[in-house]
Amino acid sequence: MKGIRRLAQHLDISIGTVSRALNGRPDVKEETRKRVLEAARQFGYVPNQSGRSLRQGTTNIIGFMIQTGSEITGQGDTFFMSVFDGVQEVFARHKLDLVALLCSSQEDPTEYLRRAVARGFADGLILSATRRHDPRVELLAERNIPFVTLGRTLTDAGQPWLDLDFEGMAQASIDRLVARGHRRIAITLPHNDANLGYVFVERCRQALSAHGLILDESLIFRSTPNEAGGYQIGRDLLALEERPTAIVLINETIATGLYRALLEAGVRPGADIAVIGRHSPQANFLSPSLTCFRLSLHDLGIALAETLLSSMPAFAYHYPDAPPNRLWPMELVEGESDALQAHQF
């Protein structure tokens, strides 16, 4: 209470009011709240987390849970660090700190989260790598902890979410390839029950069907999201008796491995097979250049943070217009890798 008492004396208002202002309660005048926060900033007031979280669950920390493990991050992470930058840009306005909760791929994500929640050190959470059915959503809803998911799931607790527009990507890819004469189109999916895989394959099926085509089950390749996974897909694809003339990659990290397997076998993307993928820093260096879907990870991070804060009482009034659910568009960047016209097949 020492810090709060000092603030209250300085501002000549009651300790209770200072406390309520610091905790973002609605029963404090906006002007008073601003004065208190400004003074707290000047005095370098930092609430002791342990005491506060026991009393009321306010730590000013937001956790961002991601999956790690060498099969995922073996090439470094080219996705989340940029998303974090955007998230932090928003959190900085509110003196919220972002910590990354690194859940090893060896571990059950729900058990990990249960432990993190029991430790009670975050006011809110951002979940990524959503599964088709995701018990983490129920866990956080039960505990009444504000959260947003990056990715959808069938587990519905009315939670806010943002997701990349995998439907849009599937539709645009299939339409584009079919227009160029492709009939045997392969796709890749995650190795696990990530929700995005279900969304993607379903829309690919529908889009093909609208063109009178069927998604051949033997042309669905599952892999870990890394270069080795992409290489294995390339080997498997080359071993098929009847090869596809095109492939659409759901993940951004497999293109490099796929290219390696294809080029080793003398199969050239864009000339011998059409490839459409997702953008990554490595993709800039692929030759022939990769036709890929790109998005601003930084802007995605900003939207994610704003959506979370709009669901937290202490911050909601700053973000009255943040939509609780949002499909984030990806932009097609034309490269050489899908130049192949497939009339000859």
Add this chain to the structure above:
Amino acid sequence: MKGIRRLAQHLDISIGTVSRALNGRPDVKEETRKRVLEAARQFGYVPNQSGRSLRQGTTNIIGFMIQTGSEITGQGDTFFMSVFDGVQEVFARHKLDLVALLCSSQEDPTEYLRRAVARGFADGLILSATRRHDPRVELLAERNIPFVTLGRTLTDAGQPWLDLDFEGMAQASIDRLVARGHRRIAITLPHNDANLGYVFVERCRQALSAHGLILDESLIFRSTPNEAGGYQIGRDLLALEERPTAIVLINETIATGLYRALLEAGVRPGADIAVIGRHSPQANFLSPSLTCFRLSLHDLGIALAETLLSSMPAFAYHYPDAPPNRLWPMELVEGESDALQAHQF
């Protein structure tokens, strides 16, 4: 106490003994400790962090502080995520969780850390991006919080550290280039007062001096650690009246930008200028291939975790042989980018 009481009843030993065993106190028999930990695991016992940290500062969380910001992670992070994997491999043995403390480059690292420490949610810390003089070291030493630094600093509190062997890299690079006839050798340094810059430039100077050469101040290029920084170095280098015949890059992320600037001007690495850099996933795609220094980031993470734990009373006996200070070697991978012999100059 509920969880502990249940454990004590199940094991038929006193609550005090269970508590001491869970907290890694030395006055518990090893066999008892094992039984308690095993039972705690079976029962899914999770200590409430808020209560525990108030009482005794045990949270089972280790924080890894890194700097973020779009000027650093604009291309994603290809370094820390792999280090985290190694760290987690060790922490998993002890049921310790790793969280990444993401300090924005807009913020003063010491103030950030002061806030994190006040919140008291980590039992130990790993600091990266050490500065020449680093007040964070004094802060943690004063508070008696176990920590290890990835990188050295002149600020000495007797702390354990690991650092990449920038001296070895400087020495090997200079010797190699001088042996190939180079006399005008440029180097790059960080844009800030990162300690590694001091170490690197000092050894470059010494190595050149041993060959009777002097490091030309106009050939020292500072840049942010990203592609844009590398591009700017390339532009600046090309604008010199008397160009260097070789350049050594201290950072792994600037090679791509440097290549772009050079190739745009028709200057080919390995043919028109010798380039030695550091390995990154992107470096795999550079053409001509980059001669670079490589290390296992995963193994570095393992060593970092073991060094930290060896300084924490509850874990030290697991790691009696972990050296408190360690220079981590980097291996030279020969590419085409430094093939240029400079006899003609």
